[in-house]
Amino acid sequence: MPKxxxxxxxxxxxxxxxxxxxxxxxxxVGEPGPGQLLVRNEYVSVDPYMRGRMNAGKSYAAPFExxxxxxxxxxxxxVASNAEGFxxxxxxxxxxxxxxxxxxxxxxxxxxxxxxAPLSTYLGVLGMTGLTAYAGLLRVAAFxxxxxxxVSGAAGAVGSxxxxxxxxxxxxxxxxxxGSDEKVKLLVExxxxxxxxxxxxxxxAEQLAAAAPDGIDVYFDNVGGExxxxxxxxxxxxGRIAICGLIAQYNDTEPSCxxxxxxxxxxxxxxxxxxxxxxxxxxxxxxxQEVGGWLAEGKLHYRETVVEGIENNLEAFFGLxxxxxxxxxxxxL
Numbered sequence: 001m002p003k004x005x006x007x008x009x010x011x012x013x014x015x016x017x018x019x020x021x022x023x024x025x026x027x028x029v030g031e032p033g034p035g036q037l038l039v040r041n042e043y044v045s046v047d048p049y050m051r052g053r054m055n056a057g058k059s060y061a062a063p064f065e066x067x068x069x070x071x072x073x074x075x076x077x078x079v080a081s082n083a084e085g086f087x088x089x090x091x092x093x094x095x096x097x098x099x100x101x102x103x104x105x106x107x108x109x110x111x112x113x114x115x116x117a118p119l120s121t122y123l124g125v126l127g128m129t130g131l132t133a134y135a136g137l138l139r140v141a142a143f144x145x146x147x148x149x150x151v152s153g154a155a156g157a158v159g160s161x162x163x164x165x166x167x168x169x170x171x172x173x174x175x176x177x178x179g180s181d182e183k184v185k186l187l188v189e190x191x192x193x194x195x196x197x198x199x200x201x202x203x204x205a206e207q208l209a210a211a212a213p214d215g216i217d218v219y220f221d222n223v224g225g226e227x228x229x230x231x232x233x234x235x236x237x238x239g240r241i242a243i244c245g246l247i248a249q250y251n252d253t254e255p256s257c258x259x260x261x262x263x264x265x266x267x268x269x270x271x272x273x274x275x276x277x278x279x280x281x282x283x284x285x286x287x288x289q290e291v292g293g294w295l296a297e298g299k300l301h302y303r304e305t306v307v308e309g310i311e312n313n314l315e316a317f318f319g320l321x322x323x324x325x326x327x328x329x330x331x332x333l
Contacts, residue, residue, distance in 0.1 A: 037103070043074065047073070060276055078092060137220060143171070163193050176196040191301060205234070229261055242275060
């Protein structure tokens with residue numbers, strides 16, 4: 001049986017995670033038991049939500065256990081199977097990432113076809129991040145044709161897809177914010193946003209007002225903080241906010257001050273709803289069919305930032321938290 005390197009969390013970070021909070025350890029992988037698959041991971045995902053799982057406190061997902069392999073999305077090839085319906089050579093999507101080989105329960109694995117789309121896309125544009133964008137915009141934010149949409153963290157894996165889906169579904173205007181002039185250019189020139197701005201270049205509220213003089217109807221929030229306050233100020237009557245992530249606050253050690261303009265929520269009858277992609281897996285078949293079609297027709301574009309080698313998993317994750325990725329951050333093993 002193969003040896004496998006795997007990342008363990010060895011201490012819970014306070015504020016920004018540090019390399020010494022983690023350890024890359026080698027282990028021997030056993031034979032698959034009944035209902036199990038031995039999978040050689042080819043691509044693993046790093047995602048912002050993983051920062052929350054490093055804390056001990058209760059969240060929407062169980063905390064990572066100390067001195068145990070961490071988890072995350074992964075796509076790999078089955079090496080050995082002890083489960084009906086799965087054979088060596090098949091490729092599967094599963095959630096035992098952060099390691100080279102994984103013993104995976106077949107019930108939690110989904111077959112994917114590398115001839116339909118590149119394997120890495122099942123972690124991004126056709127995977128959890130893509131479904132997050134699709135469900136968050138169309139169901140949670142109740143997007144309708146003619147809406148003006150503002151997306152924060154718009155050059156990321158989720159945000160870039162939200163903006164493009166909004167355009168494909170008939171948005172009147174799509175505005176994005178990002179953390180560099182290069183990403184702003186990408187949003188407008190490649191992803192088709194009507195306007196975009198670099199939030200580091202000035203107050204978000206001022207830049208948003210200039211980009212959306214008639215206000216906005218939907219805000220898709222990946223960031224929180226100043227962006228959320230600015231969006232509340234810009235939303236039209238009966239505007240909707242889908243809270244997907246709050247990356248600006250993930251590493252705070254003190255509680256952040258909330259938006260100071262919550263009276264606007266009352267005045268304009270706004271709706272704010274947080275959501276988790278796991279609540280919307282019933283949309284998966286519809287999502288794959290519609291988004292897969294757009295991909296095949298060249299109507300939807302995506303970017304990936306690919307880091308090579310399991311030993312660089314940590315650097316990929318830190319880079320994600322620092323906003324150094326364009327599109328989905330993926331580690332190729």
